[in-house]
Amino acid sequence: MFLLLGATQLPACAQSSETPVAVVLPATNLPWLQLLVDSSAVLRQHQVGISVADAGTGETLFGYNAARYFTPASMMKLFSFYTGLHLLPDSLPSLRYFSRGDTLFFQGTGDPTFLHGDVPSRRAYTFLQSRPEKLLAYCDIACVPAYGPSWSWDDFTYYFQPERGAFPIYGNTVRFYAAAPPLRPRTGGTASLAHAVALPQRVRVLPRSFAPLTEPAPAHFLSPDIDPDTHVRRSPLENRFYTLPSPKKWIDEVPFRTSRTLLLRLLGDTLRRPIVGVAWHPRPTDKVQTLRGLPVDSLYRRMLRVSDNFLAEQLLLMCSTTLGHDSLSTGRVIHYALKKELNTLPDPPTWVDGSGLSRLNLVTPRSFTAVLLKLHQEVAEPRLLSLLAAGGHQGTLRKRYHDANGTWFWGKTGTLTNCVNICGYVRTKSGRLLAVSFFNNGFPGDDAPVRNEMERLLREMRDRL
Numbered sequence: 001m002f003l004l005l006g007a008t009q010l011p012a013c014a015q016s017s018e019t020p021v022a023v024v025l026p027a028t029n030l031p032w033l034q035l036l037v038d039s040s041a042v043l044r045q046h047q048v049g050i051s052v053a054d055a056g057t058g059e060t061l062f063g064y065n066a067a068r069y070f071t072p073a074s075m076m077k078l079f080s081f082y083t084g085l086h087l088l089p090d091s092l093p094s095l096r097y098f099s100r101g102d103t104l105f106f107q108g109t110g111d112p113t114f115l116h117g118d119v120p121s122r123r124a125y126t127f128l129q130s131r132p133e134k135l136l137a138y139c140d141i142a143c144v145p146a147y148g149p150s151w152s153w154d155d156f157t158y159y160f161q162p163e164r165g166a167f168p169i170y171g172n173t174v175r176f177y178a179a180a181p182p183l184r185p186r187t188g189g190t191a192s193l194a195h196a197v198a199l200p201q202r203v204r205v206l207p208r209s210f211a212p213l214t215e216p217a218p219a220h221f222l223s224p225d226i227d228p229d230t231h232v233r234r235s236p237l238e239n240r241f242y243t244l245p246s247p248k249k250w251i252d253e254v255p256f257r258t259s260r261t262l263l264l265r266l267l268g269d270t271l272r273r274p275i276v277g278v279a280w281h282p283r284p285t286d287k288v289q290t291l292r293g294l295p296v297d298s299l300y301r302r303m304l305r306v307s308d309n310f311l312a313e314q315l316l317l318m319c320s321t322t323l324g325h326d327s328l329s330t331g332r333v334i335h336y337a338l339k340k341e342l343n344t345l346p347d348p349p350t351w352v353d354g355s356g357l358s359r360l361n362l363v364t365p366r367s368f369t370a371v372l373l374k375l376h377q378e379v380a381e382p383r384l385l386s387l388l389a390a391g392g393h394q395g396t397l398r399k400r401y402h403d404a405n406g407t408w409f410w411g412k413t414g415t416l417t418n419c420v421n422i423c424g425y426v427r428t429k430s431g432r433l434l435a436v437s438f439f440n441n442g443f444p445g446d447d448a449p450v451r452n453e454m455e456r457l458l459r460e461m462r463d464r465l
Contacts, residue, residue: 110317
């Protein structure tokens with residue numbers, strides 16, 4: 001038997017002035033795993049939560065702080081994925097529209113794939129470009145703020161935090177491609193490493209509309225605290241981009257500030273058709289239709305394998321269109337999902353965004369394992385595993401969780417500063433499929449030892465079960 005403080009069974013955000021009392025919990029089904037966790041020097045100095053179940057039978061096999069609340073980070077994308085499975089059809093809703101006279105009125109549904117650099121769809125592009133109406137009229141729809149609750153303000157310039165919106169274009173980011181800077185001799189003769197000066201880098205900017213807004217960084221942008229892997233910085237409040245000096249070629253992606261005016265200009269430039277902005281006021285005689293886009297699995301696969309925050313946020317906005325056409329609301333979708341589709345979870349989660357960027361999200365390990373079990377019950381196993389990152393192949397799993405016999409883990413990681421989590425499915429040597437959630441919150445310093453320890457324990461499960 002193991003003694004745990006009763007306070008460990010409360011949510012992480014809960015506070016109590018009373019003295020915690022000891023409660024007795026049942027002995028674990030896997031004492032060898034309990035011993036491995038208890039004896040781990042890596043795990044003993046931070047908050048750890050583990051939940052393991054048999055994916056085929058649903059039987060709980062192991063729990064360690066499984067009822068405590070943790071910050072899940074990007075693992076929240078599994079909640080968004082599960083919600084999408086229940087609310088979206090087989091293809092994405094690209095836009096809503098109706099035609100009246102010589103004008104096509106259209107509005108966004110949150111579809112992120114319009115000329116997206118990684119999951120590009122030309123369905124809406126071709127549709128709008130080839131319409132016979134003389135005028136295209138973009139119509140606003142009420143939408144969530146550009147950033148989610150408690151997102152880090154200083155990540156606005158990083159590729160992983162584009163602004164959310166009703167009608168994204170180019171993934172709401174600008175891509176920069178820089179060649180290695182050419183060399184110029186200092187005082188005549190041939191150029192050499194010893195006697196040469198690097199000329200300014202040639203930087204290609206896509207979309208080209210942002211090229212005039214890009215220039216070499218002035219001195220006040222050359223802060224010593226800038227990440228050395230950063231090559232482009234954006235002004236906080238405007239679309240001015242500054243390239244940082246580098247001796248090598250590089251590729252960078254930076255979110256741009258969205259606005260209605262900018263969207264109309266970008267749409268007009270790329271479609272080569274005049275676009276105007278008007279209000280959405282269909283008459284009873286107007287036939288409002290929805291244009292369908294990419295198959296949903298193309299978005300799920302990209303979102304889950306590389307942990308794309310933007311796709312996850314836009315996924316919930318698209319889900320919102322199935323609950324009402326008056327607005328695109330993340331909160332409405334989350335409320336619906338928790339009340340209707342995820343109302344049987346062991347512990348009610350605190351869920352505020354689609355991507356897990358917010359530290360306000362709180363979920364227990366056993367609730368995450370319950371979602372894994374639901375997914376395995378409702379989605380054909382080959383399809384489910386094909387959508388997740390596979391050990392030895394994609395994302396943060398590409399160098400882990402595989403051996404000479406191939407992949408043995410499929411899942412989703414969740415990483416924020418001081419948080420490294422993982423959940424997914426372990427295929428054991430006996431052929432069983434385990435649903436596993438493994439949380440590590442509040443550790444200092446390098447996360448490599450924690451990742452190594454997670455893999456070591458999951459490998460033990462693979463070998464022994």
